[in-house]
Amino acid sequence: MAWHITGTDIAPCSCDLGCPCILGAMEGDRGWCSAVRLYDIRSGEIDGVDVSGTKVALVADWPSGFLAGNGTGRLYFDPSVSEEQREALQALITGQRGGVFEVIGALVPNFLPSQEAPINIEAGDEETRATVGDIGEVVVKPLRGPQGDVTRLLHGAAAFRDDLILADGTGTRFHDPELREWQSGGHGEVVEFDWSA
Secondary structure: OOEEEEEEEEOOEOOEOOOHHHHOOOOOOOOOEEEEEEEEEEEEEEOOEEOOOOEEEEEEEEOOOHHHOOOEEEEEEOOOOOHHHHHHHHHHHOOOOOOOHHHHHHHOOEEOOOEEOOEEEEOOOOOEEEEEOOOEEEEEEEOEOOOOOEOEEEOOOOHHHOEEEEEEOOOOEEOOOOOOOEEOEEEEEEEEEEEEO
C-alpha cells in the first residue's frame, strides 16, 4: 500500500477570493461549493505502478461546503494515462490508499464513473491556464505581496493543504452535465506537493 507522488495541485473553486473553507467554515460563499483539483504529477509510484507524467482532474460539488462533506465528484484522466495508471490513481485519489487523500475520500463519498478528457496545462509564474476537454477551463494567478513574494497560507483547515499559495481563480468554469455548472468567484490555490504514505 506504499505510494509517493510529487507535482502541482491547481485548485480553484466557486467561492470568492478567500474561500471560507480554507479557514474551517462548513459552508461555501454561495451556500454550496464546487471545485476542481487538477493534479499534474511530475513523478510518482503507487503500489509499484509508475505514474510519473500523468494528469488527472477531480471535479466535485458539495451541498454546503467542502469541509461539511457529502460531496459528489468525478475523475477525468488525460488520454495518455494508461488503464493500469488510472486504476492506481483512482484508488489513491478516492482515499483508498491512505495518506493525505483519506480526507478527499471522507469529503467526497460519492464518485461518478471516471471519464477521459484531454488535459492541457500551460504553467507560468504569473498565470497557469488549463483545459479539461470541453467541460472545463482552469485559470489561477498567484497572489503576490508588495515585494513580489507569493501569498501563502500555512496550516489550513485540511491536512493536505498545510502550505498553499493563494491565487485568483477568476475565469475558471466547469459544466459536467451530471454535476453543478459553476464558475469561480475568484478563489484559487496552488500547492507544490511531495506526498507519500
